[in-house]
Amino acid sequence: MDTICVQQCTAKFNADFSLDAITWNIEPGQCWVILGANGSGKSALGALLAGEGEIQSGSLTGLPGRVSIVSLEAQAKLIQAERDKDDSDITDVVFAGTLVEEMLEESCVDPALLAKLVQRFNLTPLLTRSFRHLSTGETRKLMLVQALASHPELLILDEPFEGLDVRAVEILRECLVEQNRSTALLLILNRFDEIPDFVTHMALLHQGALVQQIAANDPPAVAQLAQLLHLQTSDIRIPEMETDVNVAALAPDQPLVEIRNARIAYGDNLVFEHLNWRIEPGQHWQLSGPNGSGKTCLLNLITGDNPQCYNNDIFVFGYQRGQGESIWDIKQHIGYVSSGLQWDYRVSVSVLNVILSGFYDSIGLYQTASDRQQEIARQWLGLLGMSQRAGASFQQLSFGDQRLLLIARAMVKHPPLLILDEPCLGLDDMNRQLVLALIEKVCAETDTTVVYVNHHATDRIEGIDHYLALDQRS
Amino acid sequence: MANYFNTLSLREQLAQLGKCEFMDPAAFSDGVSVLKGKKLVVIGCGSQGLNQGLNLRDSGLDVSYTLRDSAIKEQRQSWKNATDNGFTVGTYAELIPTADLVLNLTPDKQHTAVVTEVVPLMKKNACLAYSHGFNIVEEGMQIRDDITVIMVAPKCPGTEVREEYKRGFGVPTLIAVHEKNDPQGQGLAIAKAYAAGTGGHKAGVLMSSFIAEVKSDLMGEQTILCGMLQTGSLLCFDKMVAQGIAPGYASKLVQYGWETVTEALKYGGVTNMLDRLSNPAKIKAFDLAAELKDIMRPLYHKHMDDIMSGAFSSGMMQDWANDDVSLLGWRKETGESAFENATNTDEEIKEQEYFDHGILMVAMVKAGVELAYETMTAAGIKAESAYYESLHETPLIANTIARKKLFEMNSTISDTAEYGCYLYNHACLPLLADFMAGMNTDVIGHGLSLQDTGVDNQRLIEVNAALRSHSVEIIGQTLRGYMSAMKKIV
Ligand SMILES: NC(=O)c1ccc[n+]([C@@H]2O[C@H](COP(=O)([O-])OP(=O)(O)OC[C@H]3O[C@@H](n4cnc5c(N)ncnc54)[C@H](OP(=O)(O)O)[C@@H]3O)[C@@H](O)[C@H]2O)c1
Numbered sequence: 001m002d003t004i005c006v007q008q009c010t011a012k013f014n015a016d017f018s019l020d021a022i023t024w025n026i027e028p029g030q031c032w033v034i035l036g037a038n039g040s041g042k043s044a045l046g047a048l049l050a051g052e053g054e055i056q057s058g059s060l061t062g063l064p065g066r067v068s069i070v071s072l073e074a075q076a077k078l079i080q081a082e083r084d085k086d087d088s089d090i091t092d093v094v095f096a097g098t099l100v101e102e103m104l105e106e107s108c109v110d111p112a113l114l115a116k117l118v119q120r121f122n123l124t125p126l127l128t129r130s131f132r133h134l135s136t137g138e139t140r141k142l143m144l145v146q147a148l149a150s151h152p153e154l155l156i157l158d159e160p161f162e163g164l165d166v167r168a169v170e171i172l173r174e175c176l177v178e179q180n181r182s183t184a185l186l187l188i189l190n191r192f193d194e195i196p197d198f199v200t201h202m203a204l205l206h207q208g209a210l211v212q213q214i215a216a217n218d219p220p221a222v223a224q225l226a227q228l229l230h231l232q233t234s235d236i237r238i239p240e241m242e243t244d245v246n247v248a249a250l251a252p253d254q255p256l257v258e259i260r261n262a263r264i265a266y267g268d269n270l271v272f273e274h275l276n277w278r279i280e281p282g283q284h285w286q287l288s289g290p291n292g293s294g295k296t297c298l299l300n301l302i303t304g305d306n307p308q309c310y311n312n313d314i315f316v317f318g319y320q321r322g323q324g325e326s327i328w329d330i331k332q333h334i335g336y337v338s339s340g341l342q343w344d345y346r347v348s349v350s351v352l353n354v355i356l357s358g359f360y361d362s363i364g365l366y367q368t369a370s371d372r373q374q375e376i377a378r379q380w381l382g383l384l385g386m387s388q389r390a391g392a393s394f395q396q397l398s399f400g401d402q403r404l405l406l407i408a409r410a411m412v413k414h415p416p417l418l419i420l421d422e423p424c425l426g427l428d429d430m431n432r433q434l435v436l437a438l439i440e441k442v443c444a445e446t447d448t449t450v451v452y453v454n455h456h457a458t459d460r461i462e463g464i465d466h467y468l469a470l471d472q473r474s
Numbered sequence: 475m476a477n478y479f480n481t482l483s484l485r486e487q488l489a490q491l492g493k494c495e496f497m498d499p500a501a502f503s504d505g506v507s508v509l510k511g512k513k514l515v516v517i518g519c520g521s522q523g524l525n526q527g528l529n530l531r532d533s534g535l536d537v538s539y540t541l542r543d544s545a546i547k548e549q550r551q552s553w554k555n556a557t558d559n560g561f562t563v564g565t566y567a568e569l570i571p572t573a574d575l576v577l578n579l580t581p582d583k584q585h586t587a588v589v590t591e592v593v594p595l596m597k598k599n600a601c602l603a604y605s606h607g608f609n610i611v612e613e614g615m616q617i618r619d620d621i622t623v624i625m626v627a628p629k630c631p632g633t634e635v636r637e638e639y640k641r642g643f644g645v646p647t648l649i650a651v652h653e654k655n656d657p658q659g660q661g662l663a664i665a666k667a668y669a670a671g672t673g674g675h676k677a678g679v680l681m682s683s684f685i686a687e688v689k690s691d692l693m694g695e696q697t698i699l700c701g702m703l704q705t706g707s708l709l710c711f712d713k714m715v716a717q718g719i720a721p722g723y724a725s726k727l728v729q730y731g732w733e734t735v736t737e738a739l740k741y742g743g744v745t746n747m748l749d750r751l752s753n754p755a756k757i758k759a760f761d762l763a764a765e766l767k768d769i770m771r772p773l774y775h776k777h778m779d780d781i782m783s784g785a786f787s788s789g790m791m792q793d794w795a796n797d798d799v800s801l802l803g804w805r806k807e808t809g810e811s812a813f814e815n816a817t818n819t820d821e822e823i824k825e826q827e828y829f830d831h832g833i834l835m836v837a838m839v840k841a842g843v844e845l846a847y848e849t850m851t852a853a854g855i856k857a858e859s860a861y862y863e864s865l866h867e868t869p870l871i872a873n874t875i876a877r878k879k880l881f882e883m884n885s886t887i888s889d890t891a892e893y894g895c896y897l898y899n900h901a902c903l904p905l906l907a908d909f910m911a912g913m914n915t916d917v918i919g920h921g922l923s924l925q926d927t928g929v930d931n932q933r934l935i936e937v938n939a940a941l942r943s944h945s946v947e948i949i950g951q952t953l954r955g956y957m958s959a960m961k962k963i964v
Contacts (some may be wrong), residue, residue, distance in 0.1 A: 087877065087878070266558075267558075304532065305640075307528065307558075307559040307560050308560050310531065310560045311560040324510055324511065324534045324535075324536075325534050326506075326532060326533045326534040327532040327533075328642075329534070344640075347641065357642075360642060361642060362641055362642025362643065363640070363641035363642060364641055364642070364643065366642060366643050366676060
């Protein structure tokens with residue numbers, strides 16, 4: 001590999017975002033970490049080296065032939081590509097989906113290495129499963145294995161540790177240490193505390209410009225960079241709730257949720273069985289478990305998004321499921337955030353309307369919001385620092401900004417039950433702290449009961465004192 | 475069985491054809507309550523069956539499925555669709571006698587057989603629902619007098635019906651009551667509750683009649699929707715290749731061009747679609763469309779006449795009885811066309827380029843939409859139905875062509891649409907031969923050259939005014955407005 005030279009390079013990614021006059025050299029064997037807030041352009045910088053973006057001035061030379069990238073955007077694309085293969089709406093043949101092993105074979109250049117990695121990442125049991133039945137974390141592992149097995153000369157990993165369980169993070173770190181000798185490595189990270197010790201250089205992006213480049217063995221410079229990324233989160237106030245709503249009050253002496261002896265299976269594939277869970281009002285829960293243990297399935301039994309909720313004994317918000325209630329009767333009591341929701345939120349809608357849609361539990365906005373609701377939604381925008389962008393298109397925002405908005409959408413109506421399925425996935429340090437602080441305030445100051453799902457042991461939340469852990473599925 | 479429409483007096487025919495009004499959302503304030511606690515049994519678990527059923531259940535209704543014995547025994551896809559989603563599945567004998575509402579969501583061609591078998595099992599005073607009225611109107615199916623017969627027809631494919639429901643919205647839906655079978659006067663109330671259960675009431679419901687639905691649906695699908703896009707695809711592709719344009723480019727421009735230009739149609743009607751062109755190109759497209767309309771008008775009239783007289787459906791049913799010989803022959807022909815077999819270039823075509831290089835395609839869509847709409851309204855069909863069956867559905871078929879080209883498009887649309895599409899195609903190709911001989915790559919393939927940017931102001935004002943004042947644009951604006959109280963369109 002030659003030195004990769006980026007010279008005064010300005011590149012356009014969409015109408016609203018460009019990278020601005022980037023000058024940067026990557027030498028063979030170096031390992032860079034790129035830091036920056038959500039929307040700063042750090043993912044764009046990675047994508048630029050993977051051939052995305054329209055270079056408008058300056059130059060980019062010395063790119064090697066084999067470049068691999070793993071990112072949330074690439075993951076979304078992969079999921080979309082698999083969805084596009086599904087023509088069941090017009091052919092009426094239900095699409096079985098591509099198998100994991102087919103997917104791996106398609107892209108493989110080194111079968112021996114691939115086999116080793118599959119074993120190391122414990123993907124063997126998934127090989128014969130359909131790609132689209134993988135959980136978010138499992139999909140991530142698959143992409144990492146694909147990238148590592150392709151002998152890249154430049155390997156770009158955008159938030160590689162996101163959504164991985166603790167064991168998988170360890171394995172990936174080990175692989176990267178080995179990989180590092182022969183490959184230029186570019187890590188794009190949100191969490192300062194995730195920077196591996198083999199990193200040789202750090203860079204900070206701000207509003208599309210590369211504002212800092214430092215060597216990792218320069219402690220004072222590193223400390224300063226960390227400080228730059230840090231945000232004061234002490235002065236947060238949660239916008240009030242709407243008062244005159246006609247959602248029936250819940251009986252305070254009833255559990256919010258009671259699931260008895262639940263079982264979920266797809267064909268012969270058992271996700272879990274004999275599961276019992278009772279959530280009392282005011283009991284905040286943390287739900288954890290390795291990738292694929294069925295966390296999201298379980299939550300979807302509560303929200304009504306999993307059709308198997310009709311075949312289980314589920315009592316929610318005063319309704320025994322399947323007795324004539326509608327899913328909107330259920331959803332009015334829930335605020336919900338997950339990666340799945342973000343992928344489904346693909347309608348053309350403004351930033352403000354995304355928050356307003358939380359009052360109606362809809363994806364997109366189909367009702368006229370009241371003045372009071374508009375006012376509350378604007379307060380939330382203020383809290384997120386997005387007041388200037390109220391009219392902007394949701395789809396044009398960065399992944400992290402979209403996630404913040406969806407969190408506000410979930411909280412806006414002060415729901416009796418707030419379900420946060422890995423809410424910090426894709427967020428930078430500052431926003432992560434903002435969200436965690438918000439959740440703590442919600443637990444402490446409102447009547448909302450929180451169910452919080454995460455992998456990161458460090459994301460402990462003050463106020464959560466009940467834990468449910470799911471096991472690996474058999 | 476006699477064609478039901480033909481048994482009516484002219485006065486009754488006109489009254490039925492002219493039925494179609496946009497219902498006030500307040501008419502749905504009772505939601506699904508009429509059907510609460512009632513047993514809904516769906517026959518067939520395909521595209522409409524599965525997705526309507528999922529929505530109805532999520533709206534709090536009691537839904538189960540009945541399938542023909544072979545589907546259950548062989549655990550066919552329809553059986554899997556139902557059981558994987560946790561529904562009860564049973565035979566006709568097990569479930570039909572328990573049903574208060576039977577939803578017939580089998581393919582139209584099977585309706586006579588299915589309904590004949592099922593109705594004797596239905597309990598007294600139960601209700602039978604369709605999502606398309608062909609069986610009642612064209613085949614003249616007679617249903618027992620005590621049974622209420624209604625129609626709830628979502629104007630979108632089944633997956634869309636589900637996706638929009640999950641978003642908290644719905645798809646535009648047409649409802650009707652078969653007046654001959656409304657013994658308790660309950661038909662409308664049941665149809666409204668059913669429409670509300672699928673989410674349709676959020677996107678707008680049209681109150682229509684079986685006859686208006688069938689006649690307008692047939693007309694739309696065989697002319698502008700499938701017929702015009704098929705004919706246009708073949709003509710435009712062949713023209714470009716004959717003029718030396720690389721087949722890979724021609725194929726891509728046509729395959730994705732319809733979808734791109736009709737996306738503009740979906741949001742802002744014919745006007746917006748033409749507004750996407752430069753001024754000289756817009757005038758060109760406008761003039762070409764006028765010429766096309768003059769040439770094709772008699773063909774649109776003939777299709778409408780044959781649909782009204784029943785000649786179309788009896789011809790098609792003869793082909794059904796003859797093992798679909800004509801249909802399958804035509805389908806094979808489509809599969810062998812040069813367009814179908816061309817491989818697309820990898821070269822990117824930008825969104826705007828589809829307009830700039832596809833002026834003739836834009837003109838064809840405009841001509842087809844307006845002719846279908848004008849012909850339907852002249853035959854006594856209301857503007858609202860005519861709009862839905864022409865302009866509104868064009869982007870859906872265009873999307874299918876973008877994904878699958880013509881052969882698959884034809885195999886996936888209904889049998890009636892496919893048969894009608896081929897009839898249109900065979901008549902329209904020779905009809906446009908002379909016109910096409912005069913076309914050049916400036917209107918299809920390359921676009922106007924840059925010297926052409928000047929236009930006459932007076933002429934431009936006339937064209938803009940004519941575009942905006944067409945009746946399909948006026949009704950379109952109103953209906954799109956209903957459906958988008960907020961930002962959401964279509
Ligand atoms: N697709 C649309 O966009 C659309 C839109 C509006 C209205 N509609 C109307 O909805 C109705 C259903 O259409 P569809 O597109 O949903 O059909 P479809 O996807 O082809 O599904 C038909 C279902 O009926 C079953 N079936 C087929 N032949 C049968 C027979 N002889 N006896 C019993 N069951 C049979 C099939 O299952 P097995 O073969 O496994 O038995 C299948 O589950 C039609 O009236 C259509 O006009 C469709």
